[in-house]
Amino acid sequence: MTVNSQPIISIRNVYKFFGSLSALNDVSLDIFPGEKVVIIGPSGSGKSTLLRSINRLESVDLGAILVDGVDISTPATDINLVRQELGMVFQNFNLFPHKTVLENLTMAPIKLRGMSKSAAQALAIDLLKKVDISDKAASYPNMLSGGQQQRVAIARALAMTPKIMLFDEPTSALDPEMIGEVLDVMVNLAREGMTMACVTHEMGFAREVADRIIFMDKGEILEVGSPDHFFDNPRHPRLQKFMQQIL
Amino acid sequence: MAEEPVRILVSDGAAIADPKDKRIITAWSISITAALLALIGLCVFLPDPFWDLLQFISDGILVTFQVTILSITISIVIGMFTGLGRLSQNRGINLLASTYVEIIRGIPLLVQLFFIYYGMGKFLGVGGIPAAVIAMSFCYGAYMGEVFRAGISAVPKGQTEAARSLGFSDKQTMWMVVMPQAWRTILPPIGNEFIAMLKDTSLVSILAVSDILRRGSEYAGVHFNYFETYALVALVYLIITLLLSKAVSLMEIRLNYYDR
Numbered sequence: 001m002t003v004n005s006q007p008i009i010s011i012r013n014v015y016k017f018f019g020s021l022s023a024l025n026d027v028s029l030d031i032f033p034g035e036k037v038v039i040i041g042p043s044g045s046g047k048s049t050l051l052r053s054i055n056r057l058e059s060v061d062l063g064a065i066l067v068d069g070v071d072i073s074t075p076a077t078d079i080n081l082v083r084q085e086l087g088m089v090f091q092n093f094n095l096f097p098h099k100t101v102l103e104n105l106t107m108a109p110i111k112l113r114g115m116s117k118s119a120a121q122a123l124a125i126d127l128l129k130k131v132d133i134s135d136k137a138a139s140y141p142n143m144l145s146g147g148q149q150q151r152v153a154i155a156r157a158l159a160m161t162p163k164i165m166l167f168d169e170p171t172s173a174l175d176p177e178m179i180g181e182v183l184d185v186m187v188n189l190a191r192e193g194m195t196m197a198c199v200t201h202e203m204g205f206a207r208e209v210a211d212r213i214i215f216m217d218k219g220e221i222l223e224v225g226s227p228d229h230f231f232d233n234p235r236h237p238r239l240q241k242f243m244q245q246i247l
Numbered sequence: 248m249a250e251e252p253v254r255i256l257v258s259d260g261a262a263i264a265d266p267k268d269k270r271i272i273t274a275w276s277i278s279i280t281a282a283l284l285a286l287i288g289l290c291v292f293l294p295d296p297f298w299d300l301l302q303f304i305s306d307g308i309l310v311t312f313q314v315t316i317l318s319i320t321i322s323i324v325i326g327m328f329t330g331l332g333r334l335s336q337n338r339g340i341n342l343l344a345s346t347y348v349e350i351i352r353g354i355p356l357l358v359q360l361f362f363i364y365y366g367m368g369k370f371l372g373v374g375g376i377p378a379a380v381i382a383m384s385f386c387y388g389a390y391m392g393e394v395f396r397a398g399i400s401a402v403p404k405g406q407t408e409a410a411r412s413l414g415f416s417d418k419q420t421m422w423m424v425v426m427p428q429a430w431r432t433i434l435p436p437i438g439n440e441f442i443a444m445l446k447d448t449s450l451v452s453i454l455a456v457s458d459i460l461r462r463g464s465e466y467a468g469v470h471f472n473y474f475e476t477y478a479l480v481a482l483v484y485l486i487i488t489l490l491l492s493k494a495v496s497l498m499e500i501r502l503n504y505y506d507r
Binding site for chain 2 (some may be wrong): 055057080083084087088090092094095096097098107108111112117153157160178
């Protein structure tokens with residue numbers, strides 16, 4: 001990995017309002033290549049909104065978001081091209097139920113990258129092996145457990161060889177015994193040097209992989225720091241209270 | 248406890264049998280057995296007039312199917328665009344589609360048929376079958392629009408988000424992800440509309456279209472046996488709709504292929 005001082009994601013003074021409620025209130029954040037950023041905070045704190053605004057699933061009302069130097073908030077930007085570089089994993093997996101596991105992975109590379117069917121399938125099989133679910137290639141998503149579906153969803157996002165992976169509470173909809181298998185995949189991905197932004201409540205994961213943890217509340221970033229800082233001496237009273245509640 | 252308001256859903260299609268009902272004696276099996284026995288019995292034991300009559304109206308069955316299949320095909324296309332229009336963020340398109348639905352639903356089909364055939368006749372100058380197909384297509388297109396709208400809305404929002412986040416455009420997402428899933432909810436009601444339409448085509452006999460009913464009337468007009476004629480016509484319609492409703496019910500099972 002090349003050392004690069006240019007952020008791959010640059011969020012600059014972003015505001016988002018839902019009616020009179022401000023979901024994002026002057027949020028600024030840079031994410032650098034290879035970095036793993038974990039975003040935590042109580043529900044309604046704006047952490048998912050922030051993550052979803054990075055690929056414009058949520059549009060922001062003020063401020064700018066730059067992905068790889070491209071301002072995604074301007075109408076001139078082809079957001080579809082930007083999104084091809086941003087992998088996203090959702091809380092509810094959102095696999096395409098009418099497609100097999102393999103087709104879920106090959107669809108975007110074939111249609112958007114112009115990859116041949118055989119090349120896309122070879123790539124898909126490799127990725128399914130990586131997330132340890134290659135035996136289910138021919139199954140439909142509804143035949144899989146939640147943990148298996150989420151691993152397929154991660155592989156589907158990886159099939160576009162994104163520059164950064166966004167995780168929106170990837171384990172929140174899972175039964176406890178399936179959380180581990182998904183986190184294992186994410187930890188491996190982090191070790192391979194993937195740039196990651198992850199909204200999660202899994203503090204063990206945050207401690208293990210995060211370079212920086214971001215604490216949000218009421219649409220604002222209240223504290224940024226290393227995992228050690230967060231676990232050993234959180235400063236902001238709201239963060240102290242939050243850490244006590246979830247640990 | 249708060250009472251949920253009861254919503255009564257009535258369709259004018261035939262009653263579609265519950266696909267999960269595995270019992271042998273059902274309303275459907277009783278009806279189809281009785282209808283087939285009656286038809287065969289009448290034709291074998293009273294070939295005059297029944298066998299004669301059945302042969303006479305047989306080309307009317309083809310016309311009925313011809314009008315129905317043509318009209319349902321066009322109305323599906325109209326319905327798809329109407330449904331998409333009703334869901335459009337574009338205010339103009341949205342209003343256009345909604346107004347079409349509003350107007351069509353407020354006018355009886357029989358009046359629409361008269362308007363297209365007799366009223367517009369001097370401008371369009373089309374024969375009975377094209378007039379019938381135009382009127383039925385536009386009428387059912389409005390209902391189909393509602394079917395499509397409901398079917399598309401029923402696809403979870405997460406599906407669209409997943410597709411868009413991969414980089415698919417609005418259109419690609421609609422045609423590759425949303426529509427294929429919407430079909431599953433849309434097809435059974437379309438089957439239902441097909442059956443309803445097949446029955447409604449009996450209205451076109453008024454436009455000199457030689458469908459089942461018209462052929463029957465022609466026969467009865469010559470032989471003066473109205474009771475026998477309309478009894479047989481009713482039987483033929485009943486058997487066709489019963490078979491079709493079974494087909495729709497079987498289709499519903501097949502559409503659930505990707506469920507566990």
